Amino acid sequence: MASSKGKLSALHSLPGYHGVYVAIWAVLPAAFVLAVWLLASPFFIENSVRSALPDTVKSQGAATTELMLGQVMQVANGLKRLSSDELAAVTSGSSNLREALAAKGVPMANAGEPYMVEAAQHYNSLRDGSRWVMSLVVLIIAIAGAVFAIRGISAPFRARNRVERVMLGTLLVASSIAILTTVGIVGSMLSEAIRFFQSVSPSAFFFGTVWDPRFSAAGSGGTEGQFGLLPLLAGTLYIALVAMLFAVPVGLFAAIYMAEYAKPVVRGIAKPLLEILAGIPTIVYGFFALVTVGPFLRDISAQLNGLVTGNYVNFIQAQSVLTAGLVMGIMLIPFVSSLSDDIITQVPRSLRDGSLGLGATRSETIKRVILPAALPGIVGALLLTASRAVGETMIVVLAAGVAARMQLNPFEAMTTVTVKIVNQLTGDLEFNSPQTLVAFALGITLFAITLCLNIYALYIVRKYREQYE
Amino acid sequence: MTDMTSSVQSTFVRPAQARRDIGIKRRYAAERRFKAYGLTAILIGLFFLFVLLWTVVSKGYTAFQQTAITLPIEFSEKIIDPKNERGANPAKLMTANYPLLVRDALVKALGIDPANKPLVKQATDMVSASARTQLRDLVVANPAIIGTTATVSLLAEGNIDSANKGQIDLTVAEANRKVKDQQIEWMKKLSETGAMAKQFNTGLFTYGASSRPEASGIGVAALGSLYMMLIVLVLALPIGVAASIYLEEFAPKNRLTDLIEVNINNLAAVPSIVYGLLGLSIFINFAGMPRSAAVVGGLVLTLMTLPTIIIATRAALKAVPPSIRSAALGLGASKMQTIFHHVLPLAMPGVLTGTIIGLAHALGETAPLLLIGMVAFVVDYPGSPMDPSTALPVQIYMWANEAERAFVERTSGAIMILLIFLVVMNLGAILLRRRFERRW
Numbered sequence: 001m002a003s004s005k006g007k008l009s010a011l012h013s014l015p016g017y018h019g020v021y022v023a024i025w026a027v028l029p030a031a032f033v034l035a036v037w038l039l040a041s042p043f044f045i046e047n048s049v050r051s052a053l054p055d056t057v058k059s060q061g062a063a064t065t066e067l068m069l070g071q072v073m074q075v076a077n078g079l080k081r082l083s084s085d086e087l088a089a090v091t092s093g094s095s096n097l098r099e100a101l102a103a104k105g106v107p108m109a110n111a112g113e114p115y116m117v118e119a120a121q122h123y124n125s126l127r128d129g130s131r132w133v134m135s136l137v138v139l140i141i142a143i144a145g146a147v148f149a150i151r152g153i154s155a156p157f158r159a160r161n162r163v164e165r166v167m168l169g170t171l172l173v174a175s176s177i178a179i180l181t182t183v184g185i186v187g188s189m190l191s192e193a194i195r196f197f198q199s200v201s202p203s204a205f206f207f208g209t210v211w212d213p214r215f216s217a218a219g220s221g222g223t224e225g226q227f228g229l230l231p232l233l234a235g236t237l238y239i240a241l242v243a244m245l246f247a248v249p250v251g252l253f254a255a256i257y258m259a260e261y262a263k264p265v266v267r268g269i270a271k272p273l274l275e276i277l278a279g280i281p282t283i284v285y286g287f288f289a290l291v292t293v294g295p296f297l298r299d300i301s302a303q304l305n306g307l308v309t310g311n312y313v314n315f316i317q318a319q320s321v322l323t324a325g326l327v328m329g330i331m332l333i334p335f336v337s338s339l340s341d342d343i344i345t346q347v348p349r350s351l352r353d354g355s356l357g358l359g360a361t362r363s364e365t366i367k368r369v370i371l372p373a374a375l376p377g378i379v380g381a382l383l384l385t386a387s388r389a390v391g392e393t394m395i396v397v398l399a400a401g402v403a404a405r406m407q408l409n410p411f412e413a414m415t416t417v418t419v420k421i422v423n424q425l426t427g428d429l430e431f432n433s434p435q436t437l438v439a440f441a442l443g444i445t446l447f448a449i450t451l452c453l454n455i456y457a458l459y460i461v462r463k464y465r466e467q468y469e
Numbered sequence: 470m471t472d473m474t475s476s477v478q479s480t481f482v483r484p485a486q487a488r489r490d491i492g493i494k495r496r497y498a499a500e501r502r503f504k505a506y507g508l509t510a511i512l513i514g515l516f517f518l519f520v521l522l523w524t525v526v527s528k529g530y531t532a533f534q535q536t537a538i539t540l541p542i543e544f545s546e547k548i549i550d551p552k553n554e555r556g557a558n559p560a561k562l563m564t565a566n567y568p569l570l571v572r573d574a575l576v577k578a579l580g581i582d583p584a585n586k587p588l589v590k591q592a593t594d595m596v597s598a599s600a601r602t603q604l605r606d607l608v609v610a611n612p613a614i615i616g617t618t619a620t621v622s623l624l625a626e627g628n629i630d631s632a633n634k635g636q637i638d639l640t641v642a643e644a645n646r647k648v649k650d651q652q653i654e655w656m657k658k659l660s661e662t663g664a665m666a667k668q669f670n671t672g673l674f675t676y677g678a679s680s681r682p683e684a685s686g687i688g689v690a691a692l693g694s695l696y697m698m699l700i701v702l703v704l705a706l707p708i709g710v711a712a713s714i715y716l717e718e719f720a721p722k723n724r725l726t727d728l729i730e731v732n733i734n735n736l737a738a739v740p741s742i743v744y745g746l747l748g749l750s751i752f753i754n755f756a757g758m759p760r761s762a763a764v765v766g767g768l769v770l771t772l773m774t775l776p777t778i779i780i781a782t783r784a785a786l787k788a789v790p791p792s793i794r795s796a797a798l799g800l801g802a803s804k805m806q807t808i809f810h811h812v813l814p815l816a817m818p819g820v821l822t823g824t825i826i827g828l829a830h831a832l833g834e835t836a837p838l839l840l841i842g843m844v845a846f847v848v849d850y851p852g853s854p855m856d857p858s859t860a861l862p863v864q865i866y867m868w869a870n871e872a873e874r875a876f877v878e879r880t881s882g883a884i885m886i887l888l889i890f891l892v893v894m895n896l897g898a899i900l901l902r903r904r905f906e907r908r909w
Binding site: 160161164167168170171172174175177178179181182184185188189191192249250251252253254256257258260261270273274276277279280281282283284285286287288290291292330333334337361362363364366367384387388390391392393394397398418421422425426439440443446447450451454455458 | 496497499500502503504506507508509510511513514515517518520521524525528707708709711712713714715716719720729731732733734735736738739740741742743744746747749750751755772775776779803804805829832833834835836839840842844862865866869877880881884887888891895
């Protein structure tokens, strides 16, 4: 291509760009067609097979038709594994379809009927045909694209600009994924939550005080559970509060010490060590709560009770608000301390020097000057931490218990929104009962709470940063 | 120091001066108290860190050893293949009565009367039920072994293992513990002859899920985690870098990009369980992907990791000084060439650091994986990311819910392995930053 004028400098774009340009023309349209074909062809084939099913099946309603269709596909998969001899035996009806397939590791629910084999073969031939046509079409499009691109190339051709436009488009698509994720989160949860609210009224959900979803055996029906959000919300907020009560003083004082007092050496050691706490997976904290903190609190409460009243009965349960809150507090220490540390060090030197110069001690400077100046930022940091405490899952799953109740004793077990999401969605599930759909309603509630906290916190932190920049 | 001298002086001076000095004393005391609070706070944090690590290590280090009972097993043809059918029907070897081989070997080694059924039962209970598959695999792999006697090292049952490691209190009344007096005697006897010994627990790294602690390991879960990490790396790194290049270098400053910015910061703080709900309803319910497959887990973790990578990459791009861009543009490079040839390579250390930290975070994430059905009892290695699999932290979660003593030990052991992975990844990130970080 470069030889079209003999001299490289006569080209508008480097030869490499021309190559990329041709490659783009060859790959992009072909890939697009391939994707569309792969997505669309199963629908067409299924429709064709569905209409080929005998009328006796179709007359039994949509559900039966779908069931039969599923079986036909299973048979079709199984038929592919049979050798040609076995296939002939099956089609002529001389050997049992079910046994032949079972020998190849394809289980079947019932014995199967002759029309199934026919439909399955129809399905297989359609699918193979579709594969062939697809490969052919894609290949032709790729070659056509490449030929078109090669013919368009000449020395003054602006290949680079076109390649760069495609690259820019790719970058744009990539950055829109972030938006799509949010849309996906909100959209998927809303649609499932709306399905939930069709069977349970929103007021019963948001203002109900009893959580009793009552997993009913499939098909029995009639046993509507009660889905009150309030006990879960109370537990969530209570545990988050205990965690914050523990984490905020410790984290804040640690941040103040590291930002204002610690020598660089101490800071260089203590800060990364504390941040290790932030890097430990939450499942590890959950395990820690389960095997160490919970039993420890239970035993020590029994000892204390024994010393005071002579009755060695524990008043702290192993799974309790206190256990979960305490362990979650440990997890939150590094969040509070490193966020506050950043904010405190952002307070301008001049404020500090002015206060010290007027004769204030360091602690007075911190209490009277630096903290008030940093307050908005610190509040933002605390809100971010609180949102993390509300959305935390693994610690509460292992340490908080599953009993949904509203009470004020921190030594008893309570449960949280996240625990119930996990409980409702693990195990075998069908997606049309309120028992599973409620998880999405809980999820959207959780998302809304954390979203408000985050947006407000980010807004405050941003405002604060602008103030000192 | 200063307040000491002032307190000495104050006794000699005027009353007004003394009053002020009392104030200074109070203020300095407050200062010291304040400083002590800060120090205490840091010490509390570090104390909990060490307690946490100590708990895990002290409970978990024993998981790397496993008691094995080495016995000469006589692969008697009479038991394995009494009717000599293995030539015609190799499947016979799969269903032979292998526990009988173990029983005979134990009876011989311990010198028990074979007719004493309860005693024999106690003896066979000492060997893990996994011995059956172990012997079966040996015979199927090498049928020539039938008729010979070979020394085989069998796993001890979980409780025997715990007792041998001294984790079971043997002073408790016999009825209240799982290891019986007779078994303890045998354990002593076997240990003396060297038949029972602790060896390095390779099974912990290679086995899959099992209801028997001695035969369960993290191998399958680790492979599932590996698949997911690969998917995250392959998807999140290019998408994240591309997105941040667009946002940082090309996007016009307007309401929309502001919105995207807020949105990304916000996504980074969304609870991880919400991503699990997203994966469940979009990838599994809507797109019809298989449940408990590594591919769904990988996609969910990718979405979760993207904001972290985007934020880190944008910070790294921002740190590259504008002079580099101006120089490249001035020499006639296009904007795209400037970014891909000059700015991005200079920002790469920061990008990779962010990616590794994001990956480390994704590796330890459990909650979203619970929702997409990765809480599965997976015995076999997943052949591809589409097969049912589980993940390392999920395996830890499942073991944490088991009651047996031997599972607590394995949970801690698995946590240690997970933490070692995380430490290695984070150290890598730190070294990368140290090695390539530039101050402009």
